[in-house]
Amino acid sequence: MNFIFPPHCPFCHKYVENRGDWCKVCLELACQPHRLPITAPMQSVIDSAWALSVYRGGTRDLIRGLKYHNKRSNLPYITRLLQAAEQSAGVKKLLSESCCAVAVPLHETRQRKRGFNQAELIFGDWLCDHSVPMEKMLRRVRQTKPLYPLTARERADNLKDAFQIEPGSVIRGKSILLVDDILTTGATLYTCAKVLKQAGAEKIYALVLASDQL
Ligand SMILES: [Zn+2]
Incomplete structure (x- = not known):
């Protein structure tokens, strides 16, 4: 071959x-692991947030290909990027302090259409190698509109009550790593983190493959 x-x-x-x-x-x-600035009101629910790359060039092509064209052959390249980024002391610390990980869930209609949750595909095996198992603790109960054309206020309204705890999840006292493919405004991560904290999570960390700013 x-x-x-x-x-x-x-x-x-x-x-x-x-x-x-x-x-x-x-x-x-x-490969540019960087700590994301957390401002109010995010500070109250997210303890630390990191991105491993920036949403441009190669990283953007890989994510788009996977997400919109189901190009699974992009996964080995993404994993190689994660392995390079794990050399960063900040990323190491984030992984060592998390006891499990939760992917930002898609609404079941969208997941059925796409066939997968991209955050699970991107991070699942790699996190498993670091003894941070993925767990399904959240479900998306409302289909939300795309967030980018909305104002901050409209985003918050749109996401309100969009997520719920998956019945039977044990959350109290856990340090949970929330993962997603891209960070734009942080509104989605914030909403998920809030739901988990309200259910008793001790710490919430966030990790995205790419941020849209450095
Ligand atoms: Zn090259």
């Missing part, structure tokens, strides 16, 4: 050693 289709960097197409590898230059450009 490697002889007929030699593995190459997903962006500049330079040959690399193993399938899923990026070339050094593109990986260094994409």
Whole structure:
């Protein structure tokens, strides 16, 4: 296989050693773990938030391909990016302090249409390797509108009551890592974190593959 289709960097197409590898230059450009600023009222429910990359260039192509074109072959490249980002002391700390992870849920209608939850696909195996198992603690009970054209106030109204605790979940006293593919305004993460904190979670950390700003 490697002889007929030699593995190459997903962006500049330079040959690399193993399938899923990026070339050094593109990986260094994409891998930028950074702490996200948490402002009020998010501070009251999110203890620390990190992004591993920025939503542009290679990272954006990989996420879009996976999400909108069901391109599962992008997953090895995304995993390689996560493995590079885990070298960061801040990311290590985040993982070591979390006892389990929860993906921001999609409404069941959307999940059925897409066939998967992208945050689960992106983070599931990698978090498992770090002994942070994914758990289903949240469900999305209302289909929400796309958030980007809305004002802050409209976003909050739109998300109000959109999430509920999955019946039977044990949340009290746990340190939970909320994961999502992209962070834009943080309104969704905030709403999920609030529901989990109200159910007794000790700490809520947040981790996204890409933020839309650095
Ligand atoms: Zn490259």
